[in-house]
Each structure stands twice: as structure tokens, then as C-alpha cells.
Amino acid sequence: MIITTISMYRKDKIDMDDVLLLENQICFKIYTAEREITRLYRGLLEEIGVTYPQYLALLVLWEKERITVKELGKKLFLDSGTLTPMLKRMESNGLLSRERSKEDERSVIISLTEKGASLKEKASCIPTRLLDSIDLEGGELEQFNQTLTTILSKLKDRE
Amino acid sequence: MIITTISMYRKDKIDMDDVLLLENQICFKIYTAEREITRLYRGLLEEIGVTYPQYLALLVLWEKERITVKELGKKLFLDSGTLTPMLKRMESNGLLSRERSKEDERSVIISLTEKGASLKEKASCIPTRLLDSIDLEGGELEQFNQTLTTILSKLKDRE
DNA sequence: AACAATTTAGTTGTGTGCAATTTAATTTGA
DNA sequence: TCAAATTAAATTGCACACAACTAAATTGTT
Numbered sequence: 315m316i317i318t319t320i321s322m323y324r325k326d327k328i329d330m331d332d333v334l335l336l337e338n339q340i341c342f343k344i345y346t347a348e349r350e351i352t353r354l355y356r357g358l359l360e361e362i363g364v365t366y367p368q369y370l371a372l373l374v375l376w377e378k379e380r381i382t383v384k385e386l387g388k389k390l391f392l393d394s395g396t397l398t399p400m401l402k403r404m405e406s407n408g409l410l411s412r413e414r415s416k417e418d419e420r421s422v423i424i425s426l427t428e429k430g431a432s433l434k435e436k437a438s439c440i441p442t443r444l445l446d447s448i449d450l451e452g453g454e455l456e457q458f459n460q461t462l463t464t465i466l467s468k469l470k471d472r473e
Numbered sequence: 474m475i476i477t478t479i480s481m482y483r484k485d486k487i488d489m490d491d492v493l494l495l496e497n498q499i500c501f502k503i504y505t506a507e508r509e510i511t512r513l514y515r516g517l518l519e520e521i522g523v524t525y526p527q528y529l530a531l532l533v534l535w536e537k538e539r540i541t542v543k544e545l546g547k548k549l550f551l552d553s554g555t556l557t558p559m560l561k562r563m564e565s566n567g568l569l570s571r572e573r574s575k576e577d578e579r580s581v582i583i584s585l586t587e588k589g590a591s592l593k594e595k596a597s598c599i600p601t602r603l604l605d606s607i608d609l610e611g612g613e614l615e616q617f618n619q620t621l622t623t624i625l626s627k628l629k630d631r632e
Numbered sequence: 633a634a635c636a637a638t639t640t641a642g643t644t645g646t647g648t649g650c651a652a653t654t655t656a657a658t659t660t661g662a
Numbered sequence: 663t664c665a666a667a668t669t670a671a672a673t674t675g676c677a678c679a680c681a682a683c684t685a686a687a688t689t690g691t692t
């Protein structure tokens with residue numbers, strides 16, 4: 315028998331009720347973990363005045379000061395339907411500027427303002443504080459990270 | 474030195490740029506995985522006409538036909554601000570009914586309609602199909618599930 | 633060159649999430 | 663007992679996500 319669900323692996327039997335039990339839904343745990351992490355970030359990011367998705371955009375921009383909406387979307391796996399309004403909010407908060415590319419008028423180039431760039435310093439403590447909260451022994455964290463990467467690449471393959 | 478980040482664990486050094494590198498953000502992977510999983514569910518759930526959060530509510534209701542909004546929220550970690558509009562949408566789609574409790578007029582009891590209950594049969598293949606997509610060897614899946622549970626309980630502790 | 637196909641942002645509409653507040657019902661405690 | 667505190671839903675307002683579509687610019691093809 316091919317093992318495909320947690321409950322099958324644990325109990326070696328198939329049962330419709332069992333398969334559908336919420337507790338067995340690993341996806342529900344990922345869904346919940348995502349919201350818990352966002353909630354935790356909310357507190358940490360409050361002092362620099364950005365949301366978690368905005369913080370992710372800043373992470374990209376701290377690595378590369380100028381980037382098109384398209385490239386940003388590729389890194390964050392978000393489309394213009396999400397990014398355009400979010401970037402407008404960040405612009406009106408003085409974190410970045412949006413300008414049409416001279417070379418290709420279809421593209422919009424996002425670049426950090428002084429203010430946006432300056433937040434990097436304040437944010438540098440955040441990843442450590444976050445992982446302190448998760449508080450896993452290094453090896454287990456590394457194993458978890460690897461499996462998560464594997465899962466992501468398999469999910470991405472199905473596109 | 475206490476190991477707190479993936480990059481520290483791997484390279485034994487601390488570097489602000491490194492810590493902030495998007496690739497090192499395990500939280501970003503969880504955030505991305507959640508959206509990928511939801512995307513995958515979208516296709517599977519299309520034929521029964523529900524969204525992923527609605528499907529989660531159905532999972533609970535398939536276990537317990539009548540439940541208050543409060544109890545449902547406790548299981549899904551969602552508040553009335555999210556649940557009330559969603560349950561209204563599900564009600565207008567004929568999946569469930571909402572009625573004030575006679576014993577305690579503050580509570581609203583959700584109960585499945587015939588239609589809502591009947592979807593259970595069609596949905597029974599979904600968890601397996603989902604895990605087929607993730608496609609991990611049983612042991613690794615189980616290990617991942619355990620770590621995820623640990624992370625969740627630690628995150629929940631901080632409330 | 634000219635026109636079709638493609639690409640990039642933006643727009644629109646729907647569905648969550650969640651903080652903050654409101655309303656109504658119930659419980660508590662002086 | 664009865665006002666204060668608590669509880670359960672609902673409401674309001676904001677910020678994502680994302681599908682579907684539009685508009686404008688660029689590229690490809692003949």
C-alpha cells in the first residue's frame with residue numbers, strides 16, 4: 315500500500331472519516347502556521363509601520379534598490395493585482411517611489427526612498443527574534459527547512 | 474553561541490545582509506507554501522463549489538453536524554469577523570443554516586443542510602490527492618508534520 | 633512597414649483575515 | 663437584586679490574494 319496520508323502512515327488503514335479529520339490535515343497546519351507567523355510579525359513590524367507582505371517587498375528592495383514590478387512579483391510570487399495597490403500604499407507612506415521605465419514604458423521601476431532604505435537597520439533583529447519564537451533545535455529546524463523547500467518545489471512544479 | 478537562524482546554523486556567522494536574505498526566510502516559505510496549497514485546493518474544490526476556508530468549515534461540520542460559531546472559530550482559529558460573512562455566503566449557497574440558540578440567544582448554531590452534508594462523499598478523495606501532490610516519503614512527511622505541530626504549539630503559547 | 637501576438641501594469645470584483653467597535657444577552661458580585 | 667462585567671455575533675474598515683479583464687507598449691512575422 316502506498317502511504318499518502320498521515321493517518322494512513324500512523325494507523326495503516328483507510329477510513330473516510332479519518333482521512334477527513336481536521337487534525338490530520340497537514341495543510342490546515344500550514345494554513346494556521348502562516349497566520350500565526352503573520353500575527354507574530356505584526357507585533358514586530360508595528361514599530362516600523364509595515365505589514366508582513368510589505369516587509370517581504372522591503373527584503374527584496376534592500377537587496378536590490380531598483381526593481382520592476384514584474385521582477386518583484388517573480389520573487390514574491392505575487393501578480394500586479396496584489397502588488398500595484400500594495401506598492402501604492404507603500405509609496406504614499408514614503409517608503410518607495412514608482413516610475414515608468416524609460417527603456418520600456420510598459421514597466422514600472424520601484425526604488426527605495428531614504429526612509430525605506432533606512433528601515434533595514436531597524437529590521438535586522440527581526441528574523442532572529444522570529445526564530446527565537448519558533449525556538450527549534452538547529453538540526454530539526456534545518457530538516458524542516460529542507461522538507462519545506464522540497465514541498466514548495468513540488469507544488470511549484472504543478473503550475 | 475546559540476543557533477537561532479538557518480544562516481547561522483549553516484555558516485556559523487552572523488551577517489545582517491545574510492540574515493535578511495529572502496532565501497533564508499523560513500517564514501517566507503511557509504507563507505508561500507500556504508498560498509500554493511490554497512491554489513492547489515482551488516482546483517480540487519472547484520467541482521464542489523467551495524473555497525479552501527469554506528472547506529475547512531465543512532471538515533468541522535462533517536464531524537459535528539451542529540456547532541456554534543464560537544466553537545467553530547475555536548477549531549479554525551478564526552473570529553466572527555471572518556466567520557460571520559463566510560457562513561452567510563455558505564448559507565446563501567445552500568450548504569448550511571444559521572439559527573439563534575434557544576438556550577443562549579447570544580449564540581448562533583450552524584447546521585449542515587442535506588446539500589452541505591452530501592459534499593462529504595465527493596470530498597473524501599481530496600486529502601489523498603493533495604498529499605499525492607506533496608509527494609513525500611512517509612517518514613519525512615511524518616517528521617515534517619511533527620515539527621510543524623511543535624512550531625504551532627510554540628507560536629500558540631505566545632498568545 | 634504593418635499587423636498580430638505578447639508582455640506589463642493597472643483595474644474590477646470577490647473572498648478572506650483581523651483589529652476595533654457595537655449590540656444584545658447572560659453572568660457575576662457587592 | 664440589579665448594576666457591572668463578561669460573552670457571542672455582527673459590523674466596519676483596511677489590507678491582502680487572485681481571477682478575469684483592459685490598456686498601452688513592445689516584439690515578432692511576414
